[in-house]
Amino acid sequence: xxxxxxxxxxxxxxxxxxxxxxxxxxxxxxxxxxxxxxxxxxxxxxxxxxxxxxxxxxxxxxxxxxxxxxxxxxxxxxxxxxxxxxxxxxxxxxxxxxxxxxxxxxxxxxxxxxxxxxxxxxxxxxxxxxxxxxxxxxxxxxxxxxxxxxxxxxxxxxxxxxxxxxxxxxxxxxxxxxxxxxxxxxxxxxxxxxxxxxxxxxxxxxxxxxxxxxxxxxxxxxxx
Numbered sequence: 701x702x703x704x705x706x707x708x709x710x711x712x713x714x715x716x717x718x719x720x721x722x723x724x725x726x727x728x729x730x731x732x733x734x735x736x737x738x739x740x741x742x743x744x745x746x747x748x749x750x751x752x753x754x755x756x757x758x759x760x761x762x763x764x765x766x767x768x769x770x771x772x773x774x775x776x777x778x779x780x781x782x783x784x785x786x787x788x789x790x791x792x793x794x795x796x797x798x799x800x801x802x803x804x805x806x807x808x809x810x811x812x813x814x815x816x817x818x819x820x821x822x823x824x825x826x827x828x829x830x831x832x833x834x835x836x837x838x839x840x841x842x843x844x845x846x847x848x849x850x851x852x853x854x855x856x857x858x859x860x861x862x863x864x865x866x867x868x869x870x871x872x873x874x875x876x877x878x879x880x881x882x883x884x885x886x887x888x889x890x891x892x893x894x895x896x897x898x899x900x901x902x903x904x905x906x907x908x909x910x911x912x913x914x915x916x917x918x919x920x921x922x923x924x
Contacts, residue, residue, distance in 0.1 A: 708762060709802050711755070715809040719903055722816050733824035736817070759807050766800030798914075805910050812903055819896050826889045833882040840875040847871060 722732070735741055773793040847868040 704762070705799055705802065708759065708799075708806055711759075712802055712806040712809065715806060715813060716907065718813055719809060719816065722813070722820065723900060723903070729820045729824040730827060732817075732820045736821060756807070756810055759803055759810075763800065763803035763807055766796060766803050769796035770800055772796075801910070801913050805906065808906060812899070812906070816896075816899060816903075819892060819899060823889070823892050823896065826885060826892060830882065830885045830889060833878055833885055837875065837878040837882055840871055840878055844868065844871045844875055 770793065773789055773796055847864065850864070
C-alpha cells in the first residue's frame with residue numbers, strides 16, 4: 701500500500717475509533733457538550749479546521765481517482781488471452797477497489813461523525829432546557845400549593861383576599877404554561893433520541909459492510 705493510502709487508511713481507523721468513542725453509553729451528552737465547549741477543544745478546532753477541510757477535499761479526489769481506476773481495470777478485455785497479464789490486471793483491480801472503499805468510507809464517516817456531534821450537542825441542549833423547565837414547573841407548583849393551603853386555612857372563601865386569589869390564578873396559568881413547554885421539550889427530546897438511534901443503526905450497518913468488504917478483498921488477494 702502506497703504512502704497516501706496508508707495515511708487514508710490510518711485516518712479511517714481513527715474515524716472508526718472516534719465513532720466508537722462517541723457511542724460509549726457511559727459518557728453523557730452533557731459531558732461531551734462540556735468538552736466541545738472547552739477552550740482546548742475550540743483552540744484545536746480553530747487550528748486544524750482548515751487542514752481538515754483540505755484533507756477532506758483530497759479524500760474526495762482520491763475517491764474519484766479510485767472510481768476511475770476501477771472503471772479502467774474493469775474495461776480491459778485484451779488481457780484474457782494472457783494468464784499472467786490477467787492475474788496482474790485482477791491484482792490492480794482489487795487494489796483499486798480496496799482504495800475506493802477506503803476513501804469512500806472515510807468520506808462517509810466524516811459525515812457520520814459530524815452528524816453524531818450535532819445530535820449530541822442538540823441532545824445536551826434539550827436536556828438542559830428540560831431540566832430548567834422541570835425546576836420552574838416544580839417551583840410554580842410549590843407556590844400554587846402554598847397559596848392553596850393558605851386559602852384553605854381561611855374560615856370562609858369570602859374572607860380570602862382578592863389579591864391572593866389573583867396571584868393564585870396567575871401562578872396556575874404560569875404552571876400550565878410551563879407544563880406545556882415541558883411537554884414540547886419532551887417531544888423534541890424523543891425525536892432527537894430516535895434520530896440518534898437511527899444513526900447508530902446506520903453506523904453499525906456501514907461498519908459491517910466495511911468489515912465484510914475488507915475480509916472479501918483480503919481473501920481474494922490471498923487466493924491470487
